[in-house]
Amino acid sequence: MEELVFSRAEFEAVLPSAILFATGLLLLLMDTCFGDRDPNEDSSPKTHLVLTGVAGALLAFAALSVSAGDTSVRLFAGAMTDDLFGRFAAGIIILATLLTSLAAGGYLSGIGKHRGEFHALIFLGAGAMVLLAQATNLISIFVAVETLSLALYVLAGYVRAWRESAEGAFKYFIMGAFSSGFLLLGMAFLYGASGGSIQLADFGDGLDPVLGSVGTLLVIIGFAFKVGAVPFHSWVPDVYQGSPVLAAGWMAVAVKVASFAALLRLVMATGDSANMAGLIMAIAVITMALGNLAALNQTNLKRMLAYSGIAHSGYLMIPVGLALHEGSVNPKVLAGSLFYLAAYLVTTLGVFVALSSLKHGDRDCDTLDAIKGLGRRHPLIALAITLSMVSLAGIPLTGGFMGKYFIFRDAVLGGYWQLAVIGIVTSMVSIYYYLRPVVAMYFHEPSEKIEKVEAAWGLHLALGITSFGILYLGVMPERLVALSLRSVERLGM
Amino acid sequence: MSPWLQHTSFAIIAAIAVLASILVVTRRNPIYSALFLIVLFGAMAMIFLLLEADFLGFMQLLVYAGAIMVLYLFVIMLINPREGDLPEEGGAVDRVVAGGTASLVFCLLWFAIHESALLHPELPAVPVVFPELASLGPEHGGAAAFGRELFHEHLLVFELASILILVGIVGAVHISLRTRRRVSAGNGLTPPAARAEEAAHV
Numbered sequence: 001m002e003e004l005v006f007s008r009a010e011f012e013a014v015l016p017s018a019i020l021f022a023t024g025l026l027l028l029l030m031d032t033c034f035g036d037r038d039p040n041e042d043s044s045p046k047t048h049l050v051l052t053g054v055a056g057a058l059l060a061f062a063a064l065s066v067s068a069g070d071t072s073v074r075l076f077a078g079a080m081t082d083d084l085f086g087r088f089a090a091g092i093i094i095l096a097t098l099l100t101s102l103a104a105g106g107y108l109s110g111i112g113k114h115r116g117e118f119h120a121l122i123f124l125g126a127g128a129m130v131l132l133a134q135a136t137n138l139i140s141i142f143v144a145v146e147t148l149s150l151a152l153y154v155l156a157g158y159v160r161a162w163r164e165s166a167e168g169a170f171k172y173f174i175m176g177a178f179s180s181g182f183l184l185l186g187m188a189f190l191y192g193a194s195g196g197s198i199q200l201a202d203f204g205d206g207l208d209p210v211l212g213s214v215g216t217l218l219v220i221i222g223f224a225f226k227v228g229a230v231p232f233h234s235w236v237p238d239v240y241q242g243s244p245v246l247a248a249g250w251m252a253v254a255v256k257v258a259s260f261a262a263l264l265r266l267v268m269a270t271g272d273s274a275n276m277a278g279l280i281m282a283i284a285v286i287t288m289a290l291g292n293l294a295a296l297n298q299t300n301l302k303r304m305l306a307y308s309g310i311a312h313s314g315y316l317m318i319p320v321g322l323a324l325h326e327g328s329v330n331p332k333v334l335a336g337s338l339f340y341l342a343a344y345l346v347t348t349l350g351v352f353v354a355l356s357s358l359k360h361g362d363r364d365c366d367t368l369d370a371i372k373g374l375g376r377r378h379p380l381i382a383l384a385i386t387l388s389m390v391s392l393a394g395i396p397l398t399g400g401f402m403g404k405y406f407i408f409r410d411a412v413l414g415g416y417w418q419l420a421v422i423g424i425v426t427s428m429v430s431i432y433y434y435l436r437p438v439v440a441m442y443f444h445e446p447s448e449k450i451e452k453v454e455a456a457w458g459l460h461l462a463l464g465i466t467s468f469g470i471l472y473l474g475v476m477p478e479r480l481v482a483l484s485l486r487s488v489e490r491l492g493m
Numbered sequence: 494m495s496p497w498l499q500h501t502s503f504a505i506i507a508a509i510a511v512l513a514s515i516l517v518v519t520r521r522n523p524i525y526s527a528l529f530l531i532v533l534f535g536a537m538a539m540i541f542l543l544l545e546a547d548f549l550g551f552m553q554l555l556v557y558a559g560a561i562m563v564l565y566l567f568v569i570m571l572i573n574p575r576e577g578d579l580p581e582e583g584g585a586v587d588r589v590v591a592g593g594t595a596s597l598v599f600c601l602l603w604f605a606i607h608e609s610a611l612l613h614p615e616l617p618a619v620p621v622v623f624p625e626l627a628s629l630g631p632e633h634g635g636a637a638a639f640g641r642e643l644f645h646e647h648l649l650v651f652e653l654a655s656i657l658i659l660v661g662i663v664g665a666v667h668i669s670l671r672t673r674r675r676v677s678a679g680n681g682l683t684p685p686a687a688r689a690e691e692a693a694h695v
Contacts, residue, residue, distance in 0.1 A: 004644070004645070004648070021656055025659075028663065076648060077645065077646045077647070077648075079647070079648075079649040080649060115667070117663055117664075117666075120663060121660065121663060121664065121667075124659065124660050124663075127656065128653065128656065128657075131649075131653060139647060140653070143650045143653050143657060144653060146657055147653060147656055147657040147660060150657060150660045150661055151660050151664070154660070154664030154667060154668060158667070160668065185602075189602075192609070208609050208610045210604070210608040210609050211605050211606070211609040211610075213605075214601060215605075
């Protein structure tokens, strides 16, 4: 019987996700062992959990720099790779987890629902997301998708007492199981099309044309569900509205990063043999248009941000389509996606963390009416929300602008100026709904009593980091652009 | 087993599986659906056995037809739906749309398999390398081969699956846990008022 042997490269490749999993387990145990059984337990800030989570996330982030960087070695019999692309995506996921964990103490104790499960699920889910960004065979992709989805279903229904939370979680669960079916069927077809291989690396050698196309189509549908691209987006607004606002922010960022990383790796592997470029661009166009138009008349901020998230999935689809266009696989344009995702991290989490620092009794503060007059009551939070909204709308000097600029520039250079025009027009439309909360905050009298959560140091710190990130990426994007370009140069398979 | 016998038995078992799965989704009473699901699992196990994947076939029977079915039946028993409890199904329009979409997907998949190189060996550049059953060694399909595959080739996924189950358990406990605060401090029993409130909550 042969022995199990780990190579150093394998150990280094799983280190970030292993640290995240270990932190998740530690958080569960800590909450069980040290949780004081007093009646107000759910309202205590539980600083020890927050600090442990932050330490774990920082450790995982540091582990990203420990790497041989040799992408030619097969790790775990081809189940994962250890390239810069995967580490870039993992870095965004870990940062999102770090900020969420930092903000969770103040937010959850504020609404009186503070339990260790929230922290543990976020870390276990993040570990699966990091593995998904590094996965290179069909089985590891599928199991990672399922693990992170399961964590998300629970987080969506985290607050059982809210009616819309149960509704959102249930819808998410049913739709998610349905989309996993598409994903699995597509993978079965790809397995057949490649002649019995589950390795993405083998797909480049030629797939059966018909089986391969249908398989890729089904897999794209599966991932389109996960990132909320039109026409598979109907669950997104309900889930965001029902989720605790902080969990919704983490979902919005981390799931998009992990799913797009896996999708990019997969379409790069199947290449143009599947003729999917046109389809992906069509999805991009309707997703941008529908997401932005549907967001226009939302009065609930979580629903508005949900439709905005759908629209951003559309922008992110553009580089995927461009990379495949005209039969040549061109990974260079994918750098635009990576930079966009990094900018999306600070921008989106900024707004969600800012909303997490406010509450109405034990409810989220998530309507346009509720934030009226916030500029006078809590000027710093209002400023952070404004900055994030400006960045989401893609106005210059913010990270959101640079992200859109790179994607549209690549579209024009690639000969698809129509895509860029549609993108710019829909961005113009989006300015209307992104600035509505800003107007409400600064030009309306305070109508309702807004409370700020106590123990908000973590929220403040997270808000400071996101606001700094938005401005930094908007003014000095060069270093991250260079890093994202280097990341896509050699995709490991 | 001669190829003819193998093909015929596959055809019969596949027909049973398809029929059973159609019956699973068309029955109104969930207990019938669950029973037809057992038939489906049995047929699946036989297909695995035909492919000489003995261990997988028996696992299918033990785990799915045995353990998971019991779970299904427990859930149905606990919910105990009566005829009146079942929600009204959609009208004619809904059925036509749903049926149409399903048939469309079915046609697409049928087309893909029918046009694929698997059925047209004369097409060039066919990467199909599925091994012949006869060429596989005697240990193929046994527990040892299965274990080696699971713990060597798929070690990472095996470990990840344990995280998946852990997430499932943590989630289930969190979702189903009653809040402790409702329990009165005195005798540890739930006061009637809180119990009623809890019942209304459910």
